[in-house]
Amino acid sequence: MKRLVNFQEKDEATAEDWKFSDSIDPSTTIRSNKRQKGNGNKDNKIDRASIKAKRSEMLNFRKQLPIYSGRDAIIQTIRDNSTVIVMGETGSGKTTQIPQFIREAGMISTKAGGIAITQPRRVAAVNLAKRVAEETVTQLGGQVGYTVRFDDTSSPQTIIKYLTDGMLLREILSDELLFRYKFIVLDEAHERTLRTDMLFGMIKKIQRIRHEKAQAGEDVEELKIVIMSATLDAEKFSEFFNGAKILYVSGRLHPVDTLFTQEPQADYLDATLVTIFQIHTKSPPGDILVFLPGQDAIESLSSLVNEYSSQLRPRQQKLMSCPLFAALPPSQQQKVFDPAPANTRKVILATNIAETSITIPGIKYVIDCGLAKMRGFNPKIGVESLLLHPISKSSAWQRTGRAGRERAGICYRLYTEDTFRELEDDTVPEIRRCNLAAAVLSLKASGIENVLDFDYMDRPSRASLVRALEELYALGAISDAGTLSDLGRKMSEFPLDPTFSKVIIKSAEYKCSMEVIAIISLLSVDAIFFTPSDKREQATEARRKFLHMDGDHLTLLNVLKGYWEVKGDPEWCRENFINIRNMKIALDVRNQLIQFCERLGISPTTSCGTDTDQVLKCFLTGFFQNTALLQPDGSYKSVAGNQLVKIHPGSAMFTKRVEGIMYNELVFTTKHYVRGVSAIQSSWLPQAAPKYFNNVTNK
């Protein structure tokens, strides 16, 4: 390597926090089990003896977990209290064991109600359900199941259900007091995602109402709540949940040496790569977990790692990179959990999904770049941002802890100790920094009319709540009286942002449901095209044949048509620089959206044929606020907010000058960039949103 990243040796992580007396013998740790894979249809035939053997193998594993020694005390506390807060290190067994303890103690059943465990991330929900089905030696989708957006693997028999926080919010729409559950576990509470924060207030209210009903002699089961977290201000949570009992599970962490860089690093990707090779060439075996801000950073580093590792001497230990981010399909995520092949060191390149949501075996080294991509929102001009931000101290410690799960480890922080001292203690809850339109719509649909007075753990600013109400009003989701309209109710049934739901509902009127559903599915994934840094020109050239003169929406549709023509041929995708993985995810989303439409009586096959203006007009009924008009100097200014916006270089409209544009998103990175851009005519605007444009012109 040309250059070294110099780390300053520091003893900080050997502080008491990171040392625990007893340690797991790694030889008894069962690695994430892939044996069950492929067993699917043979399960019925597995004889009793092997089920028994499997059960006892699993029980032995479970007994090794730190949480297991506290089993009886945990069960008792949960029995005696209506709300319990459980704190414990990642990997100690909270998420997989507590639901099993509750079941084993006979507290849940199909009759009395089951247990729902929420996760901020879909991957975590799916993996945890698989793991617990395995531990209980049952079929996934039977007693143990999961529900995530666009994938429901649960049945009426399911009594332990892992689901995303968003799905539980949706279940409240059809089962207002969540009678199907006796327990709600709000997991990963420290992440403070928007939806988990909404659930705090809603579940607390549901618990109160069920309690009042039970007191009044109605035949109603009380609701028990468990809040779980790796790090959080337990006292604050306890206070919010009426003085809930706090339980601490001591983790088993081995000492972790934390090293800071001596100098700030200008290029974190380069510094990461250099550090990976420093470890690989100089340090004993053990896998490396790298924390990176997002999919793009992960993908570019992944190809760099592979490139460099192909240059290693034949007899040297190999390096294998395994990306891990939320949008990655489960089959590829699995690689992260499988043991590395012989003579190979795994380098897991992850977003903060690996911070607390999932535990990966085999890690000895952690590289923390110190950054995360964070959403931000400016309610005054309605601009969302997705910017690189320094992480908080509590995040940094979580990342560090990942190195000490199975044995002593080392954490390389790619920032200086001074930088660390300046970090915020905790991450700001998402509810204080994002667009609240979807949240407010779902509060309203759940019967909480006065969203300003809702019981928030951390109250969002009044300005952002008012902005959300205005946006929903302009979309027609709330009436003049401020109540949810019929359209608003329909919109809340889609698991989509309100703007998208509106467009789908309106597509029946504009006779272009087929096109709209396809485009929305394609917009729901990160990117359909990929551009390798060394083949930029070929990629641009290949893309040209899909370009539609009216912009990105219809270009995406062309890609899908091409993909269908060749029946998804992987070779064709490679030649055309189309990300087949994302394409498949998009098609999966499309199938789900079709089902939603059928349920709401919207025919998903209605097509506008060649009259593609209909598609753009229809999108405008949701995205009328995401529009900008051409200025005499050739720039574009947004209709809402009069903001100068630039078309992203990746857009089909990048070099075009048209009267008006509509965009999927306006994101502030270095400039105010718009992405997912199409040409519109300004005369279409009043028809798309009469309420909004009457208001604007009256002002």
Ligand code: CDP
């Ligand atoms: O919730 P918490 O972080 O406390 O731990 P958990 O998710 O319940 O995981 C407990 C242990 O189960 C982990 O340390 C892993 O050893 C194992 N596990 C696994 O092997 N595969 C999974 N998909 C999840 C957990």
Ligand code: MG
């Ligand atoms: Mg957990």
